[in-house]
Amino acid sequence: MARFRGRGMASVNYPIGMNLGGDPSQALIHSNPDGKFTVALSAIDLGQGMKQVTRQVAAETLGVPVEDVYVDTADSDTGPHDMGSFASRGTHRMGNAVIAAAREARGVLLEAAAEELEVNAADLVTDGKGNIHVKGAPSRAITVRATAQAAQFKQGKTIAGRGIFLIPLSSVDPETGEMNPNTAFAHACLVADVEVDDETGEVAVLGMSSAYELGRVINPKMVEQQLVGGAWMGISHALYETPEPYYPNPDHGPRDFNEYLMPGPGDIAPYSITILERPAPDGPFGGKGPGEMCANPVLPAIANAVYNAIGVRVNDLPITPEKILRGLRANGGVKPQPRRGGAL
């Protein structure tokens, strides 16, 4: 009876969003009398950081401080329709919709400022600190706040913008079956080291390393946060979690957190991440977004590492001690596989 170590890897080409009829997102932006902006989305931030990312994208495009942008999400009464938060589409789709809306709002903002300064709007620039001035002449300036007030109370203008991002539906070529279901792909490769106990069938993840190519990283700390959390979820799905352990037989399914297994803070593995940035041509500032692929490569990498350690190929998740032990029995014992890439 012993413990066997193994290493597995997996790589993923991950499509951002989907293309079932265009997969549109929409955004509306308007200014308030204090010169701050409200972005209305009906998409929801479930904790991924979409609210912060769209706030940064809106502020950058409008040319105002990020503190002066408020993002109102998750209200389908007041926000324009959105397909939703799924398929890792938040940064890419909603970010693009927000850029479109912010560009239109910025156009009206500069027109209103131009009227106050009696100059041509095309000659105006923003300093990102709440001021608008004539290019090359910073003294000929007006604040965004004064512009918003002049537009509303004097000029009778609404500083607002509408944005939508829609990828035209790609139909299937009847001759070849070819279609273009997506425009942006993110990429990752992940290596997992595990230790398998051939007596108990338990698998421990010793450590993981990954490289993620996510387009432009719009908020580096939040990308790291999502990758760390998603990797834990990947471990959990690979080894622990299932609502139906004997599917399609519904017996022995968990009824609560006492029976639904999730690894706790004592079960996490050291994880090192390298972020690569290859900006997407059609992404907001080149962003794609990490999304679901934080977890995806962890599962096959762990399954491969288990096979590498003991020669048992488990084809359905999670890889429970029972499946390991049944596999060992069917194989007639442990059969470690050849390993490349150095010692574990």
Add this chain to the structure above:
Amino acid sequence: MAKVPVQFRLNGSDRAAFADPADNLLTVLRRGLNDFGPKYGCGQGTCGTCSVLIDGELRLACLTLAASCEGASIETVSGMADGPSLHPLQNAFMEHFAAQCGFCTPGMLTAAKALLDRNPNPGREDVIDAIAGNICRCTGYEPIIQAILAAARTLPAQRRS
């Protein structure tokens, strides 16, 4: 069933509510006293997001009868900040990105406070042990562990001696 009065100190203020004898503390805090800091997660003591401190001890509000808290001093996450000044744990949670959806955060902060109150110099294993009763779906725990360790380092030196 007739409601019974229950009085206790909540985050430093005397509070009173009428509760069913079978009401748990979480119900009385949230519905009776409008303290929405502790969250209702599983309702059976397995997720930890309803955690509160009762007379300094870490307790699950969903498994505590409100009537049993008569005369007790209860601290919830709502009382952690001192006016506009956040508790070192709250600052550390922000700096280390220790929250994503935020639903476990009240329980994590409360469990961490209970740890630092009794052990201002925790090691990594102490922190893991302290939050072992709190489930988090999003963060993978590592940022939470880092935040609690960082908060401990910011405590005044005399508390760490």
